[in-house]
Amino acid sequence: xxxxxxxxxxxxxxxxxxxxxxxxxxxxxxxxxxxxxxxxxxxxxxxxxxxxxxxxxxxxxxxxxxxxxxxxxxxxxxxxxxxxxxxxxxxxxxxxxxxxxxxxxxxxxxxxxxxxxxxxxxxxxxxxxxxxxxxxxxxxxxxxxxxxxxxxxxxxxxxxxxxxxxxxxxxxxxxxxxxxxxxxxxxxxxxxxxxxxxxxxxxxx
Amino acid sequence: xxxxxxxxxxxxxxxxxxxxxxxxxxxxxxxxxxxxxxxxxxxxxxxxxxxxxxxxxxxxxxxxxxxxxxxxxxxxxxxxxxxxxxxxxxxxxxxxxxxxxxxxxxxxxxxxxxxxxxxxxxxxxxxxxxxxxxxxxxxxxxxxxxxxxxxxxxxxxxxxxx
Numbered sequence: 001x002x003x004x005x006x007x008x009x010x011x012x013x014x015x016x017x018x019x020x021x022x023x024x025x026x027x028x029x030x031x032x033x034x035x036x037x038x039x040x041x042x043x044x045x046x047x048x049x050x051x052x053x054x055x056x057x058x059x060x061x062x063x064x065x066x067x068x069x070x071x072x073x074x075x076x077x078x079x080x081x082x083x084x085x086x087x088x089x090x091x092x093x094x095x096x097x098x099x100x101x102x103x104x105x106x107x108x109x110x111x112x113x114x115x116x117x118x119x120x121x122x123x124x125x126x127x128x129x130x131x132x133x134x135x136x137x138x139x140x141x142x143x144x145x146x147x148x149x150x151x152x153x154x155x156x157x158x159x160x161x162x163x164x165x166x167x168x169x170x171x172x173x174x175x176x177x178x179x180x181x182x183x184x185x186x187x188x189x190x191x192x193x194x195x196x197x198x199x200x201x202x203x204x205x
Numbered sequence: 206x207x208x209x210x211x212x213x214x215x216x217x218x219x220x221x222x223x224x225x226x227x228x229x230x231x232x233x234x235x236x237x238x239x240x241x242x243x244x245x246x247x248x249x250x251x252x253x254x255x256x257x258x259x260x261x262x263x264x265x266x267x268x269x270x271x272x273x274x275x276x277x278x279x280x281x282x283x284x285x286x287x288x289x290x291x292x293x294x295x296x297x298x299x300x301x302x303x304x305x306x307x308x309x310x311x312x313x314x315x316x317x318x319x320x321x322x323x324x325x326x327x328x329x330x331x332x333x334x335x336x337x338x339x340x341x342x343x344x345x346x347x348x349x350x351x352x353x354x355x356x357x358x359x360x361x362x363x364x365x366x367x
Contacts, residue, residue: 003356006310007329009303020220023213029245030209036243037277102251102264104342105323108271191277198274201320202343 037191038095038112041119045092052085069140076133084126091118109199116192120184127180131173139165207252216248219262226269229314229322236278244272259339266327267340274319309366313359321355328352 021029033039059081062074098111142165146152207215216223223244227237248268255264314325320341327337334348341348 003310003325003328003359006307009307019224021217023217026213026216026220026245027209029242030212030249032242032246034243034246035239035277036246036272037275040277099247099250100254102247102254102268102271104267104340105270105274105320106342108275112275195275198319201318202341 037188038099038115041115042092042095044119045088045095048088049085049092052081052088055081069144073137073140080129080133087122091122106199106202109195109202113192113195113199116188116195120188120192124180124184127176131169131176135169135173138169207255212249212252215261216245216265219265222262222265223269225326226266226273229326230273230276230319239278240273240276243276244269247272263332263336263340266330270323270326270340274323305367306363309363310359312366313363316362317355317358321351321358324348324351325355325359 056078059074059078063071063078065071065074095115098115102108103111146156146161223241226244227240231237231240248265251268255261314322317325323341324337327340332340334345334352338345338348343351
């Protein structure tokens with residue numbers, strides 16, 4: 001049986017109404033919460049922006065702290081937060097624009113893939129950028145702790161101590177690298193592959 | 206510019222489009238419901254940019270297919286042990302052999318990829334290749350090539366259900 005023979009049979013049936021919904025039910029639908037991937041990304045960005053905003057007063061207090069090294073750390077963290085907030089805010093604006101546009105299927109697929117890749121890159125890079133910051137923070141506070149407490153400073157082997165700390169942190173960083181990669185793949189990997197396959201399917205003439 | 210009331214009214218008279226897409230793309234009733242919801246939300250967000258350059262139903266097909274093809278489902282509620290059974294059934298007065306053939310084609314359509322399903326749906330709705338190309342974002346030639354391939358694929362794969 002050919003699709004064209006089937007066409008007329010199906011069309012007749014397609015014209016019949018299907019579980020039609022009342023205006024009230026339709027109205028409820030447009031006021032419900034979205035479960036789409038874009039909605040999830042939007043919620044995640046709003047959450048990150050809020051966390052950053054909450055951190056601002058803490059950073060402000062830290063910048064005015066009496067100890068110089070604490071001030072330096074908070075200045076670095078505050079600059080990082082500001083850059084991160086600017087980037088995520090621009091990203092959020094992009095998503096809002098994307099939601100209001102109804103392009104052709106191919107373009108939509110490209111947009112979703114692009115948004116998802118940007119988001120996962122942002123997530124991964126943020127995790128990786130935090131690592132050297134934590135390394136420095138641990139180094140400075142550890143150093144301060146040792147020199148201000150004579151019982152610790154006495155007989156402390158600096159080179160060995162630093163090597164131990166650096167090795168421990170290198171191991172931790174490698175673990176974080178693989179964990180972040182695995183987690184992103186687990187969350188969005190299959191979905192992204194599915195979208196890419198659909199796009200490839202559409203592009204193949 | 207559509208008000209909420211006007212939008213609901215317009216959707217109300219074209220909601221068959223959304224149901225058809227949901228039935229074609231999702232097997233489980235709960236997933237169909239989720240997809241219906243997502244299509245409604247996408248349409249509501251996008252309606253402000255709809256200036257009437259195309260028919261409302263064409264625009265709605267674009268929204269519905271965009272949403273269905275990029276639909277994200279985190280996990281299956283139930284294992285997919287049941288076979289794909291479309292909500293649409295062949296006409297009751299058709300002969301048994303024809304019903305069997307139509308069912309076989311239904312099943313074969315269910316096995317198609319998301320993109321191919323979209324093409325078949327638009328083709329069945331009598332859209333021209335130019336219109337299909339516009340909705341899908343591909344050239345007319347590409348639509349023609351794809352439709353030929355799909356027809357062959359359906360002819361072959363529906364045989365195993367007969």
